[in-house]
Amino acid sequence: MEILDFSKPIRQSSKGILIIFALNTYKFIRRFFVIFIAFGLSLSKKKSFAFLSTNILLLIIVGILISLLVLAILKYWNFKFHLTNDEFHLSTGIINKDNTVIPKSKIQNVNIKQNFIQQLINVVSLNIETAGDDKAEIEINALDKPTALQIKKELFNTTNIVETESHEIKNVFFRVSPKRLLLEGLSQNHFKSFAIIASFVFGLYYEFKDYIIELELQEQIKKTIHLDEESIFTFIILNLVVILIGILISLLFSVIKTVITNFNLEVIENQKTIEISKGLFNKVLLSLTPSRIQNIIIKTNRIKTYFGLNTLSVKQAMVNAKQRKNFNIIALEKDQVYHLINKLLDNYANQIKAFKPSLYYKRILIVEMLFIAGIFNIPAFFIFGNSFWLINILFLIMSVLYMHFKYKKAYYKINDEYITIGSGFIDTVTVIFEIHKIQSIEMKQNIFQKRKQIRSLNISTASQEVTIPYIDENEAKIICDFLLFKVESQDRDWM
Amino acid sequence: MNFSNTQIHSETFPNIDNVILKPISKQYIKIIIFNKILKFALVFGILIIIKFFIKKEIIQDNYWYLFSIVLLFSVLNFITALLAFKKRKYAIREHDVIYAKGLIVNSITTVPVSRIQHIETSRSWIARKLNLATLNIYTAGESGSDLRIKGLPLRDAMQINDFLSSKVNGNT
Structure with a gap:
């Protein structure tokens, strides 16, 4: 050269x-x-x-x-x-x-x-x-x-002199195999892709509304789906087919998207930093510097755990919005995840006692679901007529599952240097960050929670706000005091 | 050492409960009232426009229902805003700034001085008339983590501003 x-x-x-x-x-x-x-x-x-x-x-x-x-x-x-x-x-x-x-x-x-x-x-x-x-x-x-x-x-x-020295030795720590990439694509959250596609289709529709009206498409649809008591069954079948096609398209979309953005994903381990390179059409080469890392997020879900797939996203301070989504590494094995975490965070300990939010959290989750169900009942009444209450059975099952999993996955661990917070419904999300990177702490409590002596804690770092939901008032205060003490007593910079 | 949940810690650390929070200037309630009246004037202005210019039957038939619902909300909103005024409190400690607010949803936000990026005082024209100021404290965190203490007496705001500025600049 x-x-x-x-x-x-x-x-x-x-x-x-x-x-x-x-x-x-x-x-x-x-x-x-x-x-x-x-x-x-x-x-x-x-x-x-x-x-x-x-x-x-x-x-x-x-x-x-x-x-x-x-x-x-x-x-x-x-x-x-x-x-x-x-x-x-x-x-x-x-x-x-x-x-x-x-x-x-x-x-x-x-x-x-x-x-x-x-x-x-x-x-x-x-x-x-x-x-x-x-x-x-x-x-x-x-x-x-x-x-x-x-x-x-x-x-x-x-x-950074240390960094340049280590650039010479290229130590590829992880390279994604095509099979794992495909599995990762298949096990994505397809609701998200569906939402993207749906919004795209609606956007197109809105743009070309006039032309579609010219084609008198609506009249034809109205003719074919004439709603009365007998045809409600065919209507449901028709909807199911539409939904099935939608699911298939979103599946394909997720897989293609995953493969394109993460093609040839490589994680290169240097002495101090970690580099990521990936992409099919847009190749990127990024480096992670431990001092700038604010939060680390591990995401997986039921299916992904089965295949041993974990996604590690790193949130850094002062990274522009476009670049932010590139800082994640997909399809990692669990021990690979912990290897990387140990590399990025000094002596991170996971084996400490986890605390759960108060049972009050369950009640909030149920109320949340009831509210959504209530809203959905109104259009359901207009679509299905008097049999609209049937959808509430679906909602009931959903609510119970939602409450169960949300509560089960919620926990927090705090030790001298790190906070670990777990959450998620379909996904299992783990957020890890260093205490000295905290920017501000907010204790929240509404009047209903005041009687129950429950509080939530919102903790902000430079890249994200995380919440410890619904814990006992005194516990919240103790944690708040402890974290503030830690931040203020050590003279460590957040970046 | 793992973080444990025993009571011992709370005595060794400075306790947030022991902090005496100072209420903001009483004058600020005038600004709250003024802002609310402005907002309501806008909402009712729109309602009156609807009454006279939109001739749809559904709206005209139910106009007074709509009107009374909006009125009820406005009155409730006004009352809570007045009651919530007493909850707006702040404290400056050696190492952090605390701000509490909210009646229905009460929140206490703490920003360590060492995490402050910069400080700014701003004054609207009514605030200038009432000799008040707003203290904006910016951190590097999400925009939600910035502190905004409204309705401080100008002298206090200036003092806090100087105190925090010297601390922030001294640290770096």
């Missing part, structure tokens, strides 16, 4: 023009998506749009593309960066010149990513995150991989 000199202003790889061009075109199309479709529809009807003929339209499109290309070239030409001993300099802007200087010590994260187009022409993008808001973030779109890695190394050079 040739050593490049970053001390003089350099441009990114000339392939960058292509990347910027593609990115801008994509943004442009996305912004005017609806207009394009309207154009297309009226074109297909009348062969022309208003006073414009097809040829002129084509000319306009070509014109737009050329101007986008020129813009991309100018953008590329004016995009220069260089490194000094402890600063990163970047100058951008075609007309308004921008000069950004970032001290190396203020850099929070350096991520290397590769989207589909970048994979085709073999470049990567380098993403520098600082502690500011999202705008303060810098992205260099096209670099060849050795250069990117070298820049990353240089950026961390003054800030």
